[in-house]
Amino acid sequence: MLNEQGPQKARSVIDIRGLSLTFETNDGPVHALSNVDLDIREGEFVSFIGPSGCGKTTLLRVIADLEKPTGGEITVNGVTPEEARLARAYGYVFQSSALYPWRTIADNVALPLEIMGLSASERKERIARNLDLVNLGGFERKYPWQLSGGMQQRASIARALAVEPHLLLMDEPFGALDEIVRDHLNEQLLKLWAKTDKTVVFVTHSIPEAVFLSTKIVVLFPRPGRIYDVIESDLPRDRTLDIRETPEFLKIAHRVREGLRAGHSYEDS
Amino acid sequence: MTSASLTLSARGVAGTQRFLAYAITIAALFALPLASHADGPVVAGMSQLLLGAALLAGIGLLIGFGVQGGRLLDLMLLAVSGVTAILLLRFVAAYPGTVKGGFWALVVALWLSSWLFVERLSAWDVTDRAAKRAIGLAIPLLFGVWVLVLWELLVTGFGVPKILLPAPSDIGLRFASSIPTLWADFRQTFLKAVLIGYAIGCGAGFVTAILVDKVDFLRRGLLPIGNLVSALPIIGIAPIMVMWFGFDWPSKAAVVIIMTFFPMLVNTVTGLASADRIQHDLMRTYAANYWQTLVKMRLPMALPFIFNALKINSTLALIGAIVAEFFGTPIVGMGFRISTEVGRLNVDMVWAEIAVAALAGSAFYGLVTLLERVFTFWHPSVRG
Ligand SMILES: Nc1ncnc2c1ncn2[C@@H]1O[C@H](COP(=O)(O)OP(=O)(O)OP(=O)(O)O)[C@@H](O)[C@H]1O
Ligand SMILES: [Mg+2]
Numbered sequence: 001m002l003n004e005q006g007p008q009k010a011r012s013v014i015d016i017r018g019l020s021l022t023f024e025t026n027d028g029p030v031h032a033l034s035n036v037d038l039d040i041r042e043g044e045f046v047s048f049i050g051p052s053g054c055g056k057t058t059l060l061r062v063i064a065d066l067e068k069p070t071g072g073e074i075t076v077n078g079v080t081p082e083e084a085r086l087a088r089a090y091g092y093v094f095q096s097s098a099l100y101p102w103r104t105i106a107d108n109v110a111l112p113l114e115i116m117g118l119s120a121s122e123r124k125e126r127i128a129r130n131l132d133l134v135n136l137g138g139f140e141r142k143y144p145w146q147l148s149g150g151m152q153q154r155a156s157i158a159r160a161l162a163v164e165p166h167l168l169l170m171d172e173p174f175g176a177l178d179e180i181v182r183d184h185l186n187e188q189l190l191k192l193w194a195k196t197d198k199t200v201v202f203v204t205h206s207i208p209e210a211v212f213l214s215t216k217i218v219v220l221f222p223r224p225g226r227i228y229d230v231i232e233s234d235l236p237r238d239r240t241l242d243i244r245e246t247p248e249f250l251k252i253a254h255r256v257r258e259g260l261r262a263g264h265s266y267e268d269s
Numbered sequence: 270m271t272s273a274s275l276t277l278s279a280r281g282v283a284g285t286q287r288f289l290a291y292a293i294t295i296a297a298l299f300a301l302p303l304a305s306h307a308d309g310p311v312v313a314g315m316s317q318l319l320l321g322a323a324l325l326a327g328i329g330l331l332i333g334f335g336v337q338g339g340r341l342l343d344l345m346l347l348a349v350s351g352v353t354a355i356l357l358l359r360f361v362a363a364y365p366g367t368v369k370g371g372f373w374a375l376v377v378a379l380w381l382s383s384w385l386f387v388e389r390l391s392a393w394d395v396t397d398r399a400a401k402r403a404i405g406l407a408i409p410l411l412f413g414v415w416v417l418v419l420w421e422l423l424v425t426g427f428g429v430p431k432i433l434l435p436a437p438s439d440i441g442l443r444f445a446s447s448i449p450t451l452w453a454d455f456r457q458t459f460l461k462a463v464l465i466g467y468a469i470g471c472g473a474g475f476v477t478a479i480l481v482d483k484v485d486f487l488r489r490g491l492l493p494i495g496n497l498v499s500a501l502p503i504i505g506i507a508p509i510m511v512m513w514f515g516f517d518w519p520s521k522a523a524v525v526i527i528m529t530f531f532p533m534l535v536n537t538v539t540g541l542a543s544a545d546r547i548q549h550d551l552m553r554t555y556a557a558n559y560w561q562t563l564v565k566m567r568l569p570m571a572l573p574f575i576f577n578a579l580k581i582n583s584t585l586a587l588i589g590a591i592v593a594e595f596f597g598t599p600i601v602g603m604g605f606r607i608s609t610e611v612g613r614l615n616v617d618m619v620w621a622e623i624a625v626a627a628l629a630g631s632a633f634y635g636l637v638t639l640l641e642r643v644f645t646f647w648h649p650s651v652r653g
Pocket of ligand 2: 057
């Protein structure tokens with residue numbers, strides 16, 4: 001870690017070296033990840049993009065200690081992923097909202113806070129603040145099944161944010177939403193990130209989404225899953241949706257697309 | 270409402286309703302000549318029956334010709350049907366086993382008119398929630414009353430021997446005159462054996478399910494044994510329980526425990542396994558411990574399964590307790606009463622006990638269903 005000496009470089013949040021993960025299945029081993037090296041620093045917004053089945057979710061789950069690697073090393077906040085999880089170092093947003101239907105929206109957001117043992121007044125304050133953040137103020141008493149899919153997903157983001165983690169892991173959180181809602185949530189997410197200096201790791205299938213949000217884009221390759229390209233974005237930190245028309249944006253998008261193409265043709269051959 | 274609103278309209282009545290209306294008319298008209306030509310001395314009550322037939326035929330014609338009377342006409346239909354039913358009941362009570370064809374034609378007309386009324390009632394367009402609920406209640410209630418009336422008319426009209434099937438009125442009289450006995454039996458069987466056995470059986474099944482779920486060797490060891498016990502025939506267990514726990518209610522409660530334990534165990538184990546991976550992962554990311562995961566996620570997920578077992582068991586418990594009393598009991602209890610009164614050919618007492626069992630069983634089941642609605646309001650099958 002030579003470059004970490006420089007004062008301008010932020011602290012390393014996730015450090016992955018030579019990471020491999022092989023699932024033993026009935027049809028033989030599946031090499032989901034092979035020899036992955038990645039360094040994610042504080043305040044970065046990192047997107048994983050790549051063809052379906054290339055191991056994006058698996059990599060995110062390894063970081064979250066939902067999956068144990070079979071080789072290599074990984075630290076989160078300088079400790080093992082398990083220690084980081086037990087210290088509640090991250091918030092995880094799943095692809096589906098996974099809200100509990102017997103709890104109101106407010107009570108769903110309160111769930112992790114109850115588990116953490118926060119006081120009722122502290123819970124109340126965090127619920128209100130985070131629901132406002134995702135524009136769900138006024139829906140506290142509704143049940144998840146009374147809300148649209150987009151609202152449910154926003155509630156699940158509020159639930160992850162309520163833990164107030166420095167690290168946010170998001171697995172295609174907007175995958176099932178329409179273009180307009182998605183744009184809107186992207187903007188809100190970016191604002192939140194710029195405001196709070198959180199580190200975000202974000203899985204997506206959408207090139208514009210990845211380029212718009214990220215400071216670093218990781219293109220993955222399938223079979224076995226590994227990193228093909230890491231693109232550092234030099235777009236300004238506070239961006240608006242208009243940036244998607246600029247040449248700088250299109251240049252980065254082009255490079256991402258090239259990487260994805262390579263991955264796909266690799267898969268076809 | 271005035272007669273001015275009883276206007277003629279060809280489009281007023283839907284197809285099946287019109288058919289029903291004509292059928293009532295025809296059936297009632299059949300009753301007219303047959304009743305009036307009844308042989309023998311002039312039969313008292315015959316003129317009243319004629320009145321019933323005329324009323325039914327009249328209202329059938331009104332509706333059949335598409336007179337639009339709205340709800341007033343529908344209520345008139347109900348009133349006419351009710352009056353006819355009372356006349357028929359009085360008539361058949363006076364001449365049990367000797368009624369003729371005209372009487373039965375009128376019974377058919379009454380049946381059709383009740384059907385027509387229910388059809389029209391369900392077509393009432395009400396927006397008020399209370400009114401909706403009242404109509405939702407009225408339809409099964411009317412159906413129940415109708416079954417009792419028909420039962421009474423058939424059994425008395427054909428002169429069916431009481432041993433085979435007593436009329437509802439006989440059962441009702443017997444019920445009213447034996448309330449102290451019925452209450453003592455109910456207390457012995459339902460309030461003691463059923464409720465206590467049910468609570469212990471369901472509670473033990475639930476606790477065992479949680480243990481089985483947590484400790485793997487218990488799952489492999491206990492589930493097959495539980496399965497085996499639940500397959501034991503009740504007529505084999507009941508005498509053994511009497512030998513173990515004596516003649517009084519504890520031996521019956523033991524039978525109930527054995528019957529209710531396994532459904533609760535299996536359903537709860539299934540329910541606890543019903544959470545999917547993403548929900549477990551979610552609790553894992555919060556670093557939730559075993560009890561937090563159990564209480565905040567897995568038990569609520571299991572509730573629909575648990576209530577399923579509670580409902581099944583509410584029926585099983587009553588059957589178990591009553592049947593178990595056939596194998597030795599003190600001289601009180603619903604099962605005891607049924608077995609001894611059958612021996613004495615007091616069939617109406619047997620039916621009175623059956624009525625108690627049916628009422629208690631339905632109320633018990635209804636209560637559990639009500640609780641289910643309260644606690645699993647969020648489940649797609651309830652919130653629909
Ligand atoms: N629990 C598991 N057991 C066996 N194989 C698995 C398991 N989870 C994932 N895999 C395999 O690992 C590979 C990577 O899966 P992963 O879900 O990480 O892909 P992904 O990039 O997230 O795909 P998508 O874009 O479709 O979500 C796939 O081949 C998948 O079949
Ligand atoms: Mg995935």
